[in-house]
Structure formats: structure tokens, C-alpha cells
Amino acid sequence: MRATERMTVTGSVQGVGFRPFVWRKAHALALAGQVRNRGDHVEVLATGTKAQRDSLMDALREGPPHAHVDSVTRTPDQRFFTGSFTIATSEAGALHSGIVPDLALCPACRADINTPGTRRWRYALTCCADCGPRFSIVTGFPYDRANTTMAPYTLCPACRAEYENPADRRFHAEPVACPACGPRLRYTGPATPGEDPLYSAARLLRSGGILAIKGTGGYHLACLATDTAAIATLRARKHRPTKPLAVMVADTAAASAFAAPSAAELHLLHDAAAPIVTVRTTAALPESLAPGLDRVGLMLAYTPLHALLLAQIGQPLVMTSGNRSGAPQVIEDAEALHDLAGIADGWLYHDRRIARRLDDSVCAIVAGHTMTLRRGRGLAPRRLPLPAGFETLPPVLAMGGDLKAAFCLTQNGQALLSHHLGDLQAQGVEETARQALADYRTLFGLTPALVAVDAHPDYISHRLGAALSQQMALPLHTVWHHHAHIAACMAEHGLGPDTAPVIGLALDGTGLGPDGTAWGCEALLCDYRTAYHAGRLARVPMPGADRAAREPWRMLLAHLDT
Missing domain, CATH: 3.30.420.560 (Nucleotidyltransferase; domain 5)
Known part of the structure; x- marks a missing residue:
């Protein structure tokens, strides 16, 4: 007997191709009905036999590759659908369940940018539903193009056809674009007139220069990782004499010349989060990359721009935060051209705006387990599950400490931990923390019942929390460090x-x-x-x-x- 059920899916289900995933499963099962985003969850209305609906439920619990499904509930619904299964218009609402983090370049898009004759050959902002920016471009919810920094770019007919085709991997991939309609690559610095920006940037690096390059969550400063003089120049200009510098390579084959990652580290390097992973070095790289250490922070090219540049260079690159020593990472183009002058010799960037600063995540394998040393791009704002029993407790906004600062909201048995903010005493970081708090409150509908702060009254995080508790008329609780x-x-x-x-x-x-x-x-x-x-x-x-x-x-x- 055919009947209709409403299936509600919560978790990190925005921006991962969840609706086309449901559409494909429903069509394969010959179900009628619809799927839509409802702000903080995905709603599925499915009409079919019990066996068909049970099969769809099993698929929803799994979800597409980059989704993190927290729960799937089903209830009877009085509506009865006939005909085909459709994707309905999204509804607005705060995203309490969370959007997925930014996703590293997928194999299919890597093939697109490397295949001559395709529309996206050498296009530095290629992406699809399985990769590309997410949290770094969101400006509101639901997660639709109009609520991202891609809103100013009107899709060309070819991209529009992909975007509207549920069977295409770019269906409702909000950052989708091509050279005809998307953001453009730019280069500022010494160059031959009319030269491709990638060629100009590569020539600068080969000559020992320092390049500022725009990443997903902010600018990096890059130089050849094999050039001792360039590394010394970067350290001197940035006033960073000994702190380890991360290295980016095109793939793990390129890393094998100087590093020996374990199987677990290789797996982590290839994760969609694409974090910096500390791995043991073997030889061939200058000791000045990580003075006194036998490990180096390694990451794979995670954007098409990085991949194209590394293919042009054919050597590993130092990839460190684009900022003056102690200041937050630069995210605005005009700011990068101004603030990084005197450090960078050239700038490789594009005109897609970054909505929020996200430093690269840093991870290590310790005793066979992944340890997160810095939580940023690729990991934030993924929620962390709390032990059983916390779901019944009131939501708490915890302000953390002043060094390596982050804040956290516990709610509904989960912890929403912010991305890495930096050291609050450093120039500009306190204001960054204020902006991030306001940002998370707007995006995620943060409604704590109390604010928890470190007991030290001179901590900046204590003062921020005290001001917020007064502003929101919430109790303030102090906790010993x-x-x-x-x-x-x-x-x-x-x-x-x-x-x-x-x-x-x-x-x-x-x-x-x-x-x-x-x-x-x-x-x-x-x-x-x-x-x-x-x-x-x-x-x-x-x-x-x-x-x-x-x-x-x-x-x-x-x-x-x-």
C-alpha cells in the first residue's frame, strides 16, 4: 500500500549535495514526493510502499560522502504525491545543525582543470557538490547561492544547465562557475604585459621571490621550499625567526622526496579537510623550514589555484599565513595589497570575497589517533558529539582562554567549537574574536542560557564573556583554568x-x-x-x-x- 511519510534529516547536511543525493535515490526507488532545505534540516516527503520508504530511510542515514547525519526521523503525512520526485525551493532559517566545512579539490574537478579543451581547463575556481568553499563563503541561510559571496556572479547558460540538473554533480553547487561567468584570477607584481597570472606568479617564485596567494580562508605567503635564501628572506620580512613553516605539495608522490608519512598520516592528508599534517622528514629540505625538528607540517594542494600553481612550479612551496607577525591572517584583497607590502613581492588572487577568516587546520597522528592541534579551515564549524546526558543540560557559551583562543557553545548534546582565532593579546585578534562571536550568533542562532569564562579577571576572554553576559542578560559563571x-x-x-x-x-x-x-x-x-x-x-x-x-x-x- 502506498502512503506518504515525512523524513527529517539533521546534521551537517547543507552544501554537500544532499538534495540531489535524495533525488537520485528516490528516482531509483520509484518514489514520488519532494525534498527541500528547511534552514536547520532537510525535509523529505516520500510517497511509496513501505519497502520503498524503508530503503530511502536506510540511504538517508548514510547520506552523501561529505555529509554528517546526526538523526533521521519519520512521521506519517496526510499528503499524497503522484508523478515524479522533485527538489523544492529552500526555506530560510538559522542553521542550528551546521553547514559543512570547506572541502578540498576533488579528483573529478582536478581532472577538469588539467584536461585541455574542457570549459574549466586551468580555471582556478573550479568546484562541484563534492568540493570547494562552503563555510568560508556563507553569508546567511539557507545555504543557497544568494546567501554566499558568489551572489554577484550570474551563471552563464552552460553553468546554469549544470546547476539546475539534479543528475549533474554541480547541481546546486553554490560556488559553481566557469571562466565565462565566475570570479577572475589576477596578479599584481612584476610581470610581462598580458601574461597569464599563473605564469607571472610562477616566474616570481622561481626567481626567489615571495608570493602572497589567496587561499580558501585567507592569504598565504609562499616561496620555494627548496630555496634557503628565499626562506631566510621570508623569515626576516615576517619577523618569524624560528617558528616552523608549512610545506605544500601537489600530491603525496611529490612529498616522498623529502618526507615519510605513515599510512595513517597519508589517509589524513587525503581527507576532504586537507589539514596540515606533521610528518617525519627524510632529507632534501632546508633545515631552516623547521629548525631543530625532525618533522615538517605538510599539506596537499586543496584548491584548484594551488594545484595549478604547483603544477607550473614542479617544486614544493612554503605556505604560511599571510599576515604580519602576530596579526590575524589577511582576507581582503585591498588589505593584502597594503598590509603585505614589504613582505610579498607579488600577489596572486581572485575577486571572490572571503566571508570569514579560517586558518589552515593542523593535525598529527599520536599513538595511532588523530589529534587536532589547530581547528580551522576544513574542520570548522563541524560539531563535536558530547557524552550521553549532556543533551538535557542548558546550553552554555564557553569563552576559552587567551592563547590559541576559540569559543564553544554546548547545545543539544553537541559542542559547536569555533575556528581558531589566535592569541587575543595580539594586534587585531580581539576584534576578530568579537566579529566571530557576532557571526556565529547570527548564522547558528546561538541562544545560551549562561556564559562561562576563565576565572582570571584580566583575561581578554573573561572580559568579552562578561560584556556578552551583561548584554544578553545571562548569568556569568567563572571556571578555574x-x-x-x-x-x-x-x-x-x-x-x-x-x-x-x-x-x-x-x-x-x-x-x-x-x-x-x-x-x-x-x-x-x-x-x-x-x-x-x-x-x-x-x-x-x-x-x-x-x-x-x-x-x-x-x-x-x-x-x-x-
Whole structure:
């Protein structure tokens, strides 16, 4: 007997081709009905036999490759559909479930840009439903082209046909474009008149120059990773004498000349998030890339622009954040031309605007498991599941610390952790944090019941949280620094909110303790609500005061001197 059910899908289901995925499955099952975005979820109305509807439910639980399905519910519906299955117009609404992060260049689009004679041969902004910018271009919801930074670009007839064809992999891929209708590649710097921007940029790099290149979430500064003099020039201009520099390669075959990634690291390098992955070096690269270390931060070309440039160069490139030392990564073109003058010799960019700053994510494989060292492009704003029991607790906005800052909202059993913001004391980062808070509140409908801050009253994050709690008329809760670290580990290991106390050892720089002193290595007996001090390493002076938190070697010397 044919009947209709409404199936509601929640999770990261926007911008991953979920609607065409449902359309194809429904057509294969001969179902009637429709699918649409409903702001914070995808709604499917399916008319067919129970066996047909059950099969569609199984498919929805899986979803397309880059979706993260949290739940699928089904309820009877009185409507009865006949004819074909269709894709209905999206509805507006805050995206409480979350959009997917930006996705690395997929194999099909890589083939497009490398195949002469195709419409997108050597087009640096090629993408489809399986790859390309997502979170970095969103300006509102639902996730449709009008609510992205692609809104100014009108689709040409050929792109329009792809965009409107549910059977095409570019169906409703919002950033879809081609050389005839999309953003254009530009180059500013020494060049031959009329020369292709990629050729000009490649020539600059080969000559030992420093190139500013526009990535997904901001600008990078690039130079040849094999050129010791160019690396020294970049370090001197950026005032970055020793901090490791990341290296980008076209593929893992190119990396094999100087690195030996494990099987797990290779898998992580090829992930759609395309993070920087720390891998062991073998030889061939200058020691100045990562002084004193036997590992280098490696990433694969994750945009068509990077892939085309690396193909032109044929060598690995240093790829580090495009900013002056301590300042946020540059995202605006005019800002890049101004702020990076004196560091970069040339600029390779395009006119698609970046909606929000997203530093590259950094990951490592530790004891066989992936450890996220910096959460940014490719990982944010993916939600993290919390242990069972948290879904019944009130939503909390937690402001974090001042170094490597991020904020987090816990709601409905999940944690929405912001992207990496930087060190709040650095120039411009506090304003970046304010903008990010406003951005997340608008996009995700953040409605916390209280605000949690570090107990240290002089932390910038404390002041930001206190101001926000007053503005929103919400209670303000202070949390001791080391207790917060242990509680985070408890959640990471699946301990519920009512778990028995644990013994936690927090070895973390400095943090204010309840006794008014700076704590360092502390043993606590605690659960999520309370913490009792059980012991510590011997107290020692902090050479340089707060500088000891940023330069841990100072504390090592202090302990050795006691």
C-alpha cells in the first residue's frame, strides 16, 4: 500500500549535495514526493510502499560522502504525491545543525582543470557538490547561492544547465562557475604585459621571490621550499625567526622526496579537510623550514589555484599565513595589497570575497589517533558529539582562554567549537574574536542560557564573556583554568555529566588558582561541577611573568634552578 511519510534529516547536511543525493535515490526507488532545505534540516516527503520508504530511510542515514547525519526521523503525512520526485525551493532559517566545512579539490574537478579543451581547463575556481568553499563563503541561510559571496556572479547558460540538473554533480553547487561567468584570477607584481597570472606568479617564485596567494580562508605567503635564501628572506620580512613553516605539495608522490608519512598520516592528508599534517622528514629540505625538528607540517594542494600553481612550479612551496607577525591572517584583497607590502613581492588572487577568516587546520597522528592541534579551515564549524546526558543540560557559551583562543557553545548534546582565532593579546585578534562571536550568533542562532569564562579577571576572554553576559542578560559563571582542562579531557573520553570524580593531572603553563596564585602542574580530584586540589609540583618563580606561558623553556630553567 502506498502512503506518504515525512523524513527529517539533521546534521551537517547543507552544501554537500544532499538534495540531489535524495533525488537520485528516490528516482531509483520509484518514489514520488519532494525534498527541500528547511534552514536547520532537510525535509523529505516520500510517497511509496513501505519497502520503498524503508530503503530511502536506510540511504538517508548514510547520506552523501561529505555529509554528517546526526538523526533521521519519520512521521506519517496526510499528503499524497503522484508523478515524479522533485527538489523544492529552500526555506530560510538559522542553521542550528551546521553547514559543512570547506572541502578540498576533488579528483573529478582536478581532472577538469588539467584536461585541455574542457570549459574549466586551468580555471582556478573550479568546484562541484563534492568540493570547494562552503563555510568560508556563507553569508546567511539557507545555504543557497544568494546567501554566499558568489551572489554577484550570474551563471552563464552552460553553468546554469549544470546547476539546475539534479543528475549533474554541480547541481546546486553554490560556488559553481566557469571562466565565462565566475570570479577572475589576477596578479599584481612584476610581470610581462598580458601574461597569464599563473605564469607571472610562477616566474616570481622561481626567481626567489615571495608570493602572497589567496587561499580558501585567507592569504598565504609562499616561496620555494627548496630555496634557503628565499626562506631566510621570508623569515626576516615576517619577523618569524624560528617558528616552523608549512610545506605544500601537489600530491603525496611529490612529498616522498623529502618526507615519510605513515599510512595513517597519508589517509589524513587525503581527507576532504586537507589539514596540515606533521610528518617525519627524510632529507632534501632546508633545515631552516623547521629548525631543530625532525618533522615538517605538510599539506596537499586543496584548491584548484594551488594545484595549478604547483603544477607550473614542479617544486614544493612554503605556505604560511599571510599576515604580519602576530596579526590575524589577511582576507581582503585591498588589505593584502597594503598590509603585505614589504613582505610579498607579488600577489596572486581572485575577486571572490572571503566571508570569514579560517586558518589552515593542523593535525598529527599520536599513538595511532588523530589529534587536532589547530581547528580551522576544513574542520570548522563541524560539531563535536558530547557524552550521553549532556543533551538535557542548558546550553552554555564557553569563552576559552587567551592563547590559541576559540569559543564553544554546548547545545543539544553537541559542542559547536569555533575556528581558531589566535592569541587575543595580539594586534587585531580581539576584534576578530568579537566579529566571530557576532557571526556565529547570527548564522547558528546561538541562544545560551549562561556564559562561562576563565576565572582570571584580566583575561581578554573573561572580559568579552562578561560584556556578552551583561548584554544578553545571562548569568556569568567563572571556571578555574586547570579544572577546565581536566573537564575537557573527561568529555573527550566519553564521561557523562554525572560521572564519579576522577584524578586529573593538568600540566599547563599557567592559570589562576582559587588561592590567587598562578598554578602550573596541578593534580585535581574533580568531576564536572567541583574540583579539589590534591597536589602539585613544587612552586617556582616565573621568569618573565606572563612570558613564561608563551615561552615554556623559561619554566624548565626555573625548575632546573631549584
